[in-house]
Amino acid sequence: MANQYTTDQKDAKRQSIMDAAVQLFKRHSYSEITMKQIAETVGTSKGTPFHYFATKEDLFMSVLLENYQRFFADLLVQLADYPAMSAAAYVDWMVAQTANLIKEHAVLVRLNTIRGPILEGKANMEETVSKRNELYAISKRVGQELVEKTNGLLSQSQFSHLFIIQSGIISGLMNMASLTRFNHTELKVDYPDFEIDLVPEAQTQMQFYLKAYLKELKHH
Structure with a gap:
């Protein structure tokens, strides 16, 4: 059965993805950053960011x-x-x-x-x-x-x-x-x-x- 996350857990995951994007943006240009890099920075699967943000x-x-x-x-x-x-x-x-x-x-x-x-x-x-x-x-x-x-x-x-x-x-x-x-x-x-x-x-x-x-x- 798929994992069920609470609203707080989903909000926390979403925020961690945004925080990772910010940290990468401090060191790289926008064009260099990929959703895969963001997922790796968070420590999650490469598809996870797309559950929260389409692009x-x-x-x-x-x-x-x-x-x-x-x-x-x-x-x-x-x-x-x-x-x-x-x-x-x-x-x-x-x-x-x-x-x-x-x-x-x-x-x-x-x-x-x-x-x-x-x-x-x-x-x-x-x-x-x-x-x-x-x-x-x-x-x-x-x-x-x-x-x-x-x-x-x-x-x-x-x-x-x-x-x-x-x-x-x-x-x-x-x-x-x-x-x-x-x-x-x-x-x-x-x-x-x-x-x-x-x-x-x-x-x-x-x-x-x-x-x-x-x-x-x-x-x-």
Whole structure:
């Protein structure tokens, strides 16, 4: 008789597969990773990942969207005990979160750069939209919490939208910061004018954008 697993056991196995995918993605490019490698990393049969994810793209799309949900959930916890924010304090907070996203959630940022051109090609649209709806809902909760913390500096929609801008700035810079590498291989080239120090550059760009955005709103 086939093994019967509890819901908790199934959830744990699914999470272990996602964790293995993340660990491999930290060391390899997306194209180098196979579902067989993921199964071997988990220590299970090569067909097991396909019981939970129809394609590699479905797996990595789930990693991206579910971990972004956790990122926003962590922000909600942080904001719950955060003091009231002035406009300047909000800018400083977002700049700090930009560094946090790059340093602590680099896999999410990297996956974001391949979401459209690669993952969406073979990911299940219905499942992706469902998870995207969940992500949208929690991002709105973070936006509303910022409305309250800043005494209405911006609307919920504006606060939520600025996280998309943040993600775009980081993803764009990360993509351009790899010009001295090719598929995870360091090239023996010197492009000093192309070099990007990702964290400080992303923080600077985020700060410039937010200050200009708030200044523009103030004049209207």
